[in-house]
Amino acid sequence: MTEKRIPYISIENVTKVFGGYVALNEVSLEIHQGEVLCLLGDNGAGKSTLIKVLSGFHQPSSGIIRIEGREQPIRSPRDAADLGISTVHQFGGTFPLMTLERSFFVGREPTKGWGPFEVFDSKTAGEIVVREMQAMGITRVTDGKRLVGSLSGGERQVSAIARAVYFGAKVMILDEPTAALGVKEAAHVLRIVMEAKRRGLAVVLVTHNVTHAMTVGDHFAVLIHGAKAADFRRGEKTREEITDLMAGGEAMAELEAELESYRSSHDGHPPQR
Amino acid sequence: MSNLKNLTRRPEFAAFVGTLFVFLFFTYFGWPTFIKPLVTAGWLNVAAELGLIALPVSLVMIAGHLDLSVGSILAAGAMTYAIITGHFNLPDIIGLPAGLAVGTFFGFLNGLIVTKTKLNSFIVTLAMMFGLRGLVFGITRLTTSTVLVSVEVNETVRRTFGGRLYLTFENAIVLWVIIAIIVSWILYRTKYGNWIFALGGDETSARAAGVPVERVTIGLFMGSGFGSALLGITQVALFGSAQVSAGQSYVFFSIIAVVVGGVLLTGGYGSPVGVIFGTVTFAIVSQGIYSTGWDSDWSSLILGLLLLVAVLTNNTFRRLALSAGDKKTSEAKSTSRTSPAELKEAKRD
Ligand SMILES: Nc1ncnc2c1ncn2[C@@H]1O[C@H](COP(=O)(O)OP(=O)(O)OP(=O)(O)O)[C@@H](O)[C@H]1O
Numbered sequence: 001m002t003e004k005r006i007p008y009i010s011i012e013n014v015t016k017v018f019g020g021y022v023a024l025n026e027v028s029l030e031i032h033q034g035e036v037l038c039l040l041g042d043n044g045a046g047k048s049t050l051i052k053v054l055s056g057f058h059q060p061s062s063g064i065i066r067i068e069g070r071e072q073p074i075r076s077p078r079d080a081a082d083l084g085i086s087t088v089h090q091f092g093g094t095f096p097l098m099t100l101e102r103s104f105f106v107g108r109e110p111t112k113g114w115g116p117f118e119v120f121d122s123k124t125a126g127e128i129v130v131r132e133m134q135a136m137g138i139t140r141v142t143d144g145k146r147l148v149g150s151l152s153g154g155e156r157q158v159s160a161i162a163r164a165v166y167f168g169a170k171v172m173i174l175d176e177p178t179a180a181l182g183v184k185e186a187a188h189v190l191r192i193v194m195e196a197k198r199r200g201l202a203v204v205l206v207t208h209n210v211t212h213a214m215t216v217g218d219h220f221a222v223l224i225h226g227a228k229a230a231d232f233r234r235g236e237k238t239r240e241e242i243t244d245l246m247a248g249g250e251a252m253a254e255l256e257a258e259l260e261s262y263r264s265s266h267d268g269h270p271p272q273r
Numbered sequence: 274m275s276n277l278k279n280l281t282r283r284p285e286f287a288a289f290v291g292t293l294f295v296f297l298f299f300t301y302f303g304w305p306t307f308i309k310p311l312v313t314a315g316w317l318n319v320a321a322e323l324g325l326i327a328l329p330v331s332l333v334m335i336a337g338h339l340d341l342s343v344g345s346i347l348a349a350g351a352m353t354y355a356i357i358t359g360h361f362n363l364p365d366i367i368g369l370p371a372g373l374a375v376g377t378f379f380g381f382l383n384g385l386i387v388t389k390t391k392l393n394s395f396i397v398t399l400a401m402m403f404g405l406r407g408l409v410f411g412i413t414r415l416t417t418s419t420v421l422v423s424v425e426v427n428e429t430v431r432r433t434f435g436g437r438l439y440l441t442f443e444n445a446i447v448l449w450v451i452i453a454i455i456v457s458w459i460l461y462r463t464k465y466g467n468w469i470f471a472l473g474g475d476e477t478s479a480r481a482a483g484v485p486v487e488r489v490t491i492g493l494f495m496g497s498g499f500g501s502a503l504l505g506i507t508q509v510a511l512f513g514s515a516q517v518s519a520g521q522s523y524v525f526f527s528i529i530a531v532v533v534g535g536v537l538l539t540g541g542y543g544s545p546v547g548v549i550f551g552t553v554t555f556a557i558v559s560q561g562i563y564s565t566g567w568d569s570d571w572s573s574l575i576l577g578l579l580l581l582v583a584v585l586t587n588n589t590f591r592r593l594a595l596s597a598g599d600k601k602t603s604e605a606k607s608t609s610r611t612s613p614a615e616l617k618e619a620k621r622d
């Protein structure tokens with residue numbers, strides 16, 4: 001039944017070449033609302049590049065992008081924002097040296113007054129940011145004047161997600177949001193991802209962590225050297241198969257063969273750490 | 274108590290301490306000359322003139338860029354005004370706006386090149402510094418066959434830009450206050466201020482958030498171009514002549530004032546109030562030295578040391594600021610050892 005739905009975004013045969021280097025090779029994907037798409041792949045596989053194409057930072061060298069079935073190029077981050085695509089980039093998305101209330105509203109400041117006396121409405125901004133953070137379970141935040149940098153990594157991710165949700169994003173793209181987080185914080189971010197999905201957003205989640213992917217993913221795509229190597233739905237593949245794919249297949253097989261030979265030469269004992 | 278703590282965490286606090294320190298230092302060693310009104314006017318005038326450039330430059334630096342071309346733009350603005358009014362004897366109503374427009378235009382060009390080529394602003398404005406200097410020399414020689422153009426400055430212009438408020442206190446102080454109000458207004462109260470901080474914090478994220486990065490960058494360079502030309506014209510009004518080689522010292526003076534004022538060299542953090550303190554500190558050191566009876570060369574040593582201390586303090590204060598607001602744990606943390614997570618955080622920044 002999901003097959004018949006029109007995806008919110010679909011990309012067809014998208015290729016991206018950087019000065020002769022093919023970072024994305026004829027990739028096609030569908031991104032549906034109310035679903036979490038996990039983008040998997042080794043370092044340098046092209047995940048961030050794909051995301052940058054979706055968020056208007058890069059133009060594809062060839063291929064087309066459709067929004068709700070209609071062809072629609074995404075020429076700039078502004079374009080992407082207008083189409084409801086909100087991206088939290090790898091290692092970024094927030095401004096550590098800005099106050100939470102300022103950072104939350106960058107590019108969409110609430111203002112009051114008129115003309116040259118149109119001022120940033122700090123009171124409203126502070127109230128909204130505290131309310132939205134509390135709603136996302138970050139109860140420790142009670143003051144919008146706090147610097148973003150004084151939040152934990154997880155809280156920062158949550159604030160970036162809260163921002164996307166607050167501004168009515170239809171698609172939320174997260175580039176390795178759990179990479180630098182501890183177990184508890186990562187779990188909280190994943191809960192927020194599920195909450196965003198429940199609210200009907202399409203979520204694109206890039207991760208190296210198979211457990212995280214399997215916890216929240218409905219749909220998985222694996223990139224290897226810029227090409228889509230696999231595309232499957234929840235439950236169609238086992239954890240081992242996914243891990244295998246992510247490592248590029250051969251690497252994992254090699255490692256297993258190595259372990260096997262080690263075991264046979266050491267009376268079946270696994271190697272000591 | 275908590276108010277005091279918040280105060281010490283504001284970006285301008287260290288800059289204020291610096292100003293207080295050099296003020297007391299010269300009051301002591303320059304006693305009683307240093308506190309005389311004429312000496313006060315001396316350093317306040319220097320601060321006001323430098324402030325016309327340092328304030329707009331501080332916005333450029335908070336946005337994560339540098340502007341090394343302020344000196345050449347100062348000369349270009351001054352020369353344009355001087356040639357039009359002094360050499361061609363055209364009215365000031367043409368010469369004055371033309372001088373300011375030329376300065377703003379070269380700022381625009383800086384911004385345009387930085388945003389279009391994505392080259393580092395250090396290199397772009399360095400090229401502008403040399404290129405424009407050559408252009409100003411060439412054009413001035415071609416049109417006037419000299420490198421110094423005298424101007425019979427129009428009475429109104431002379432009184433507004435080059436006049437004295439009281440004793441030897443220059444009108445430039447009023448200009449400085451006006452620019453300070455405008456710059457503070459932009460940075461603290463408008464959405465553009467937010468964009469400037471965001472740009473200096475992380476350009477990619479700012480762009481992703483919908484900040485028109487190109488327009489903001491170009492606008493900021495136009496601001497520093499305008500400020501430079503304004504000072505150039507003010508100096509013509511004060512001295513009655515324009516020189517092609519004028520202004521180059523402001524390149525580093527403005528950076529010193531801004532950094533001593535608490536702006537991070539990497540951008541994303543700082544305040545105009547701090548920059549005002551930084552500018553005053555600079556002026557006190559460079560002028561106060563004359564009240565001490567020491568050789569004036571020593572002021573460079575003091576400025577160099579101050580700059581170094583300022584950069585170190587900025588880093589410390591930034592770390593303090595980042596740990597602020599953690600109300601429940603900050604007390605405990607400050608007494609206990611730094612946690613590994615904090616160390617990691619500090620290193621990553
Ligand atoms: N702007 C660029 N110019 C040239 N090459 C680029 C550019 N951006 C990415 N690449 C190259 O494209 C390839 C894919 O990079 P990408 O950042 O998309 O990988 P990734 O899958 O996100 O990796 P990681 O897991 O390490 O984040 C890399 O080899 C990278 O060097």
Ligand SMILES: [Mg+2]
Binds near residue numbers: 047048049090175
């Ligand atoms: Mg990446």
